[in-house]
Amino acid sequence: MSLIIIGTVAFDAIETPFGKTEKIVGGAATYASLAASYFYNKCKIVAVVGDDFKKEDIDGLNDHGIDTEGLQVKAGEKSFFWSGKYHNDMNSRDTLITELNVLENFDPIIPESYQDCEYLMLGNLTPQIQQTVIKRLKNRPKLIVMDTMNFWMDIMMDDLLETIKMVDVLTINDSEARQLSGEYSLVKAAKKILTMGPKYLIIKKGEHGALLFQGDQIFSAPALPLAEVFDPTGAGDTFAGGFIGYLAKVGTINFNNMKNAIIYGSALASFCVEEFGTARLLNLSEEEVSGRIQEFVKLSAFTIEA
Amino acid sequence: MSLIIIGTVAFDAIETPFGKTEKIVGGAATYASLAASYFYNKCKIVAVVGDDFKKEDIDGLNDHGIDTEGLQVKAGEKSFFWSGKYHNDMNSRDTLITELNVLENFDPIIPESYQDCEYLMLGNLTPQIQQTVIKRLKNRPKLIVMDTMNFWMDIMMDDLLETIKMVDVLTINDSEARQLSGEYSLVKAAKKILTMGPKYLIIKKGEHGALLFQGDQIFSAPALPLAEVFDPTGAGDTFAGGFIGYLAKVGTINFNNMKNAIIYGSALASFCVEEFGTARLLNLSEEEVSGRIQEFVKLSAFTIEA
Numbered sequence: 373m374s375l376i377i378i379g380t381v382a383f384d385a386i387e388t389p390f391g392k393t394e395k396i397v398g399g400a401a402t403y404a405s406l407a408a409s410y411f412y413n414k415c416k417i418v419a420v421v422g423d424d425f426k427k428e429d430i431d432g433l434n435d436h437g438i439d440t441e442g443l444q445v446k447a448g449e450k451s452f453f454w455s456g457k458y459h460n461d462m463n464s465r466d467t468l469i470t471e472l473n474v475l476e477n478f479d480p481i482i483p484e485s486y487q488d489c490e491y492l493m494l495g496n497l498t499p500q501i502q503q504t505v506i507k508r509l510k511n512r513p514k515l516i517v518m519d520t521m522n523f524w525m526d527i528m529m530d531d532l533l534e535t536i537k538m539v540d541v542l543t544i545n546d547s548e549a550r551q552l553s554g555e556y557s558l559v560k561a562a563k564k565i566l567t568m569g570p571k572y573l574i575i576k577k578g579e580h581g582a583l584l585f586q587g588d589q590i591f592s593a594p595a596l597p598l599a600e601v602f603d604p605t606g607a608g609d610t611f612a613g614g615f616i617g618y619l620a621k622v623g624t625i626n627f628n629n630m631k632n633a634i635i636y637g638s639a640l641a642s643f644c645v646e647e648f649g650t651a652r653l654l655n656l657s658e659e660e661v662s663g664r665i666q667e668f669v670k671l672s673a674f675t676i677e678a
Numbered sequence: 679m680s681l682i683i684i685g686t687v688a689f690d691a692i693e694t695p696f697g698k699t700e701k702i703v704g705g706a707a708t709y710a711s712l713a714a715s716y717f718y719n720k721c722k723i724v725a726v727v728g729d730d731f732k733k734e735d736i737d738g739l740n741d742h743g744i745d746t747e748g749l750q751v752k753a754g755e756k757s758f759f760w761s762g763k764y765h766n767d768m769n770s771r772d773t774l775i776t777e778l779n780v781l782e783n784f785d786p787i788i789p790e791s792y793q794d795c796e797y798l799m800l801g802n803l804t805p806q807i808q809q810t811v812i813k814r815l816k817n818r819p820k821l822i823v824m825d826t827m828n829f830w831m832d833i834m835m836d837d838l839l840e841t842i843k844m845v846d847v848l849t850i851n852d853s854e855a856r857q858l859s860g861e862y863s864l865v866k867a868a869k870k871i872l873t874m875g876p877k878y879l880i881i882k883k884g885e886h887g888a889l890l891f892q893g894d895q896i897f898s899a900p901a902l903p904l905a906e907v908f909d910p911t912g913a914g915d916t917f918a919g920g921f922i923g924y925l926a927k928v929g930t931i932n933f934n935n936m937k938n939a940i941i942y943g944s945a946l947a948s949f950c951v952e953e954f955g956t957a958r959l960l961n962l963s964e965e966e967v968s969g970r971i972q973e974f975v976k977l978s979a980f981t982i983e984a
Contacts, residue, residue, distance in 0.1 A: 375933055443833040461862055558885075561906040579864075580886035583903060592977050597889060633979040645782035665982055671898050672978050674937040676971060 374414040374439075374488050375620045376513075377405045377613065378480055378505050380450035380497020381419040381443060386520040386648060388603050389460055396649040397429050399452065400495035400519070403606035406653040407640045408493070408617030409436040410661060415617070416486050418442035418505060420474045431466070431666035432654055441483045449474045462576065462601045482508045491497055491620040493612060494518040499528060499535040506538050515618050515625055517541040518570075519608070522548050540625075543612055545576045558583060559590075572630060574615075576608060586627050593634045594672045596642045596664075603648045607641040612651065614640035639664040680745075680794050681926045682819075684786055684917065685712045685801020687725040687749060688758035691775075692954060694909050695766055702733050702955040705758065706801035706825070709915035712959040713946045714799070714923030715742040716967060721923070722792050724748035724811060728755040728781045738960055746811050747789045755780045762826045765834050768907045769884065788814045797926040800824040805834060805841040812844050821931055823847040824876075824978040825914070828854050843875035846931075849918055852881045864889060865896075878936060880921075882914060888940055892933050897909060898938045902948045902970075909954045913947040916959065920946035945970040 379401030386393045401419045406414045416439035416443035417460075423445060430440055480501055492513040494502040502518060518539040524532045525548065536542055542565065546558060551563035552568075562573050563584035573585040577595075584591040615637035622629050642664060648653045685707030692699045707725045714721045722745035727735075729751060737744055761775035786807055798819040800808040808824060824845040828839045831854065842848055848871065852864060858874075859867035868879050868891035879891040883901075890897040921943035928935050948970060952958045 448837075459866060523920075557907075558904055559903045563905075573710070577886065580883065581898070590903055590977055591980070592887070592900035593980075594887075594900070594978075597865045597896055597898070599863055599869075601863075628981070632982050635980055635982060653873060671896055671902075674899075674941060675934070676898070676938050676941060 373490040374416050374486065375408055375491040375493065375616060376414050376416050376486055376489045376505075377380050377401050377408065377419060377493040377495060377616075378397030378418040378502070379493075379497060379609065380402060380452050380475065381421050381425070382451075382454060383424075384605060385455040386603055386605050387457040388462070388648075389458070390602055391648070393648050395453070398454070398604075398606060398607040398649055400497075402433065403494055403609035403644065403653065404495055404613030404616075405433060405438045406436055406650055407610040407637070407644075408620070409438055410614065410640065410656065411617035411636065412620040413437050414620075415439065416442055416489075418482060418486070420444040420446060420478045421451040422474050423447050432650065436654075439485075442481065442486055444481060446451060446474045448672065451606070455486070456605070458604065460588050462604055480505050480508070487511070490514045491616055492516045493616045494539065495609060495612070496521050499524055499531040503531075503535045503538065515540050515616070515619060517612060518542065519543045520548070521549055525551050533568060535548060539570055541572040541574065541630075543569040543574040543576060543608075543615075545578070545608075549573075549575045574634065576611065582611075582638065584627075584630055584634055586630070589627055591627070591631045591634070593631070593638055594668065595638060596667060596671065598642065598645065600649050601645045603647050607644050607650065610644040611637040611641040613637070635665065635668050639668055679796040680722050680792065681714055681797040681799065681922060682719050682722050682724060682792055682795045682811075683707050683714065683799040683801060683922075684724040684808070685710060685799075685803060685915065686758050686781065687723070687727050687731070688760060689730075689954060690759075690911060691761040691762040692909055692911050694768070694954075695764070696908055698953070701759070703738065704760070704912060704955055705729050706803075706912075706915040708739065708956060709912035709950065709959065710799055710801055710922075711738060711739060711744045712742055712956055713916040713943070713950075714918030714921065714926070715744055716946065716962065717923035717942065718926040719743050720926075721745065722748055722795075724786050724792070726750040726752060726784045727757040728780045729753050731757050738956065742960075745791075748787065748792055750787060752780045762885060762911070764910065768910055786811050786814070786815060793817070795863070796820045797922055798822045799922045800845065801918070802827050805830055805837040809837075809841045809844065812841075821846050821922070821925060823849065823918065825849045825918050826854070828857055831857050839874060845876055847878040847880065847936075848876040849880040849914075849921075851884070851914075855879070855881045856888030868896075880940065882917065888917075888944065890933075890936055892936070895933055896912055897933070897937045897940070897945055899937070900974065901944060902973060902977065904948065904951065907951045910951050911955065913950050916950040917943040917947040919943070941971065941974050945974055
């Protein structure tokens with residue numbers, strides 16, 4: 373049994389008010405699998421890079437026990453590259469460069485050893501690629517979590533809706549939920565989106581936390597108020613990876629475990645933003661993670677007698 | 679012992695995407711005292727109206743046991759009048775009319791019977807008037823809560839800072855906290871503001887809930903996700919009134935009780951926005967209030983084993 377994460381593995385060059393990086397390893401699958409690896413030890417990724425990606429670039433993943441058999445390395449091609457600059461408030465950014473490179477013809481090949489997939493995380497990619505992965509798995513995974521973004525709503529809504537129909541959990545941010553549903557109220561938006569296929573919807577609100585919807589149930593998760601956000605890159609992917617990694621660990625899918633999974637995902641995301649790129653995610657101790665979880669408990673607990 | 683609430687008692691004319699009202703009774707002290715009256719039965723207001731304010735306009739307050747001895751009625755003058763129109767998203771509004779009228783020369787007279795004041799809510803008014811009320815109380819109240827807004831930061835920051843120095847709890851929204859402190863991060867903003875005098879800071883984030891800061895402690899309170907916000911007018915004042923009313927009821931000021939007070943204030947605010955003006959606040963049953971509180975408990979509770 374395993375957790376498969378599909379998404380980008382890429383180079384990023386990031387500029388924030390605190391400094392800037394050269395090309396560093398990034399990508400949704402990188403962040404998500406590192407996060408998941410803190411809770412579950414059978415994480416496998418499906419992704420593609422060029423031969424500019426060196427063995428040592430992959431070491432960080434392998435050191436975390438992440439299976440990279442499904443990571444295709446394309447000879448003579450270059451890896452996906454993204455460069456961006458964050459504004460002073462860290463809530464908005466300009467994309468400076470996007471070079472699709474190997475991503476342009478990405479055909480997600482599923483190694484035979486991945487066919488034991490029980491948990492599937494579809495990181496943000498074209499809806500067609502996400503769908504192809506589902507179809508290439510001989511058995512439908514027990515849980516499929518899908519991340520997506522406004523870009524696909526703008527240019528290929530039909531494909532997106534078709535893929536959304538096939539998943540169990542959809543994670544999007546608040547403005548994407550509004551765009552997808554055409555409803556301003558997030559409660560109304562969620563109600564509509566839950567008729568499109570997914571049983572669970574997570575609406576990410578950045579520094580305002582996240583909302584989980586299932587049927588008529590709602591859970592509101594806080595975000596940890598941070599004195600300094602050093603680099604927000606990958607926080608959403610880290611959240612999703614921590615979320616599904618925790619669920620893979622506990623093995624039972626229900627609303628209560630989803631709530632906890634959101635707290636675990638949020639905790640890892642709160643680490644992610646403390647340094648550039650994946651730096652902070654590479655070497656977290658068990659104590660650091662459980663300490664951060666306790667901060668979330670303290671942050672939102674109150675006791676009112678019924 | 680009593681809870682004194684100072685603020686506006688006024689006429690409002692409100693337009694939302696759902697409809698519009700004639701002149702209806704509004705004002706910060708109206709909303710706050712109605713909210714507080716659900717938890718504490720010795721609420722007294724200090725405010726001023728003109729003689730366009732009729733006995734039946736005050737009945738709503740008196741029916742809730744609110745003492746209006748400190749409500750001055752100015753013969754030959756008109757009450758404060760505000761008219762506004764909310765946009766489709768309900769998060770922004772245009773002020774159409776502001777007529778200060780009686781408010782222009784408001785001298786807050788404290789009746790002798792109010793000198794038993796133990797809890798003081800300074801609703802949004804000029805910092806000078808707020809300060810005058812503190813000075814006219816012979817004994818410093820056990821708890822002073824102050825609400826204010828960006829307008830006073832723009833035009834009379836010095837007076838504002840002087841008044842802030844005298845209070846225990848300051849309630850402002852996130853953009854006001856940033857303006858007051860010059861810090862974007864709310865954690866840094868709070869740290870700075872807590873050196874200005876108040877022991878507690880509440881940062882209101884509207885549909886994203888509220889944050890409570892004291893020393894190094896932070897509490898993140900959720901907002902109830904609502905399918906429909908009918909009229910947001912007075913929600914902040916209702917929150918503040920419910921907050922201090924609950925504290926007056928329990929009588930002990932500490933971080934844990936403040937957390938509960940924020941939940942109670944939020945619950946009443948969530949009722950407030952369900953109808954125009956104070957309509958929903960006039961006739962809440964005990965069951966409705968306790969049911970709403972339980973919704974907040976359910977909304978944010980999770981159980982992670984340590």
